[in-house]
Amino acid sequence: MSNERELDRIDRDILFHLQQDGRLTNVELAKRVGLTPPPCLRRVKRLEEAGIITGYRARINPEAFGRGLEVTVSIEVSVSDLKTLEGLESTIAAYEEVVEFRRVFGTPDYYLRVLVADYAAYEAFQTSKIIGIPGVARVISQPTMKKIKVID
Structure with a gap:
């Protein structure tokens, strides 16, 4: 998963939702992208291991x-x-x-x-x-x- 062409619609949905709220639980994220929790978590881990998701942080006003x-x-x-x-x-x-x-x-x-x-x-x-x-x-x-x- 080293380049953008390898990301499918579900990967892009996961990235979109995590950019909106990095504190989403895996259960809630899975529900939003139309998966059950185990495959959703595997996809998130793959995105992290590929360096596409580089971290999570708090946004400060x-x-x-x-x-x-x-x-x-x-x-x-x-x-x-x-x-x-x-x-x-x-x-x-x-x-x-x-x-x-x-x-x-x-x-x-x-x-x-x-x-x-x-x-x-x-x-x-x-x-x-x-x-x-x-x-x-x-x-x-x-x-x-x-x-x-x-x-x-």
């Missing part, structure tokens, strides 16, 4: 713990030496405010998704933690106006 402002940040770098880039990546990845961090092809070089309390907290984050990292040439920040669709 950022506003409930003081992180109501989400900012998408693009970063352009001014260097190309691997050591500096690795340092930049490890530094930024370690920040608890950064919930997603991607290196992309083209310009900009990186995208971050940052969660903070408010605009003052974001300003403090950017000025004290991002600006000044060796290799950072340009930072562009885009606060989120409205979330329309989010798939965790």
